Amino acid sequence: QVQLVESGGGSVQSGGSLRLSCAASGKAISASCTAWFRQAPAKERERVATLKPDGTTGYADSVKGRFTISRDNADNTLYLHMNSLKPEDTAMYYCAADRLRQGMIAPYCSSEYNYWGQGTQVTVSS
DSSP states (O other): OOEEEEEOOEEEETTOOEEEEEEEESSOGGGEEEEEEEEOTTSOOEEEEEEOTTSOEEEOTTTTTTEEEEEETTTTEEEEEEOSOOGGGOEEEEEEEEEOEEOSSSEEOOSOOSEEOOOEEEEEEO
8 A cells, every 4th residue: 555645836927936745655756657736726637747757758848947856866856846836726635646557568558557656735925
C-alpha cells in the first residue's frame, strides 16, 4: 500500500514561489509513475506535471516554464517547484502515484493513478 502526504502549500502574492512536497511510503517513487494534479473550485481536475521512473517529465501548457517536478530518491519524496505564480494557479494540489504498467512492447505509465495524497492548498493573490 502506497501512502502519499503532501505539504508546502500556502498563500503567496502573484509572482511568488512555493515548493510542494509529497512524502511517499510503501513503495519507491523512483520506480513509480508520479504526477501532480490540481483542482480549483468549480473546475475540473487538471494534471499539472508528470515524472516517470526513467526521469522523463511532462507539463501542462498552463505551467510550462514556471513549474518543475522532481524527486529525491533518498528521501522518497516528490516535489513541485512553482515559480512566477499567478492567481489562476490557486487550487488544491494533489500528488499521485501508480505502478509502471507492462505493455506489449515496453513498460508505460497509465493516465490513471491509484494512489493519492490528501492535498495541499495553494492560494495566489494579485
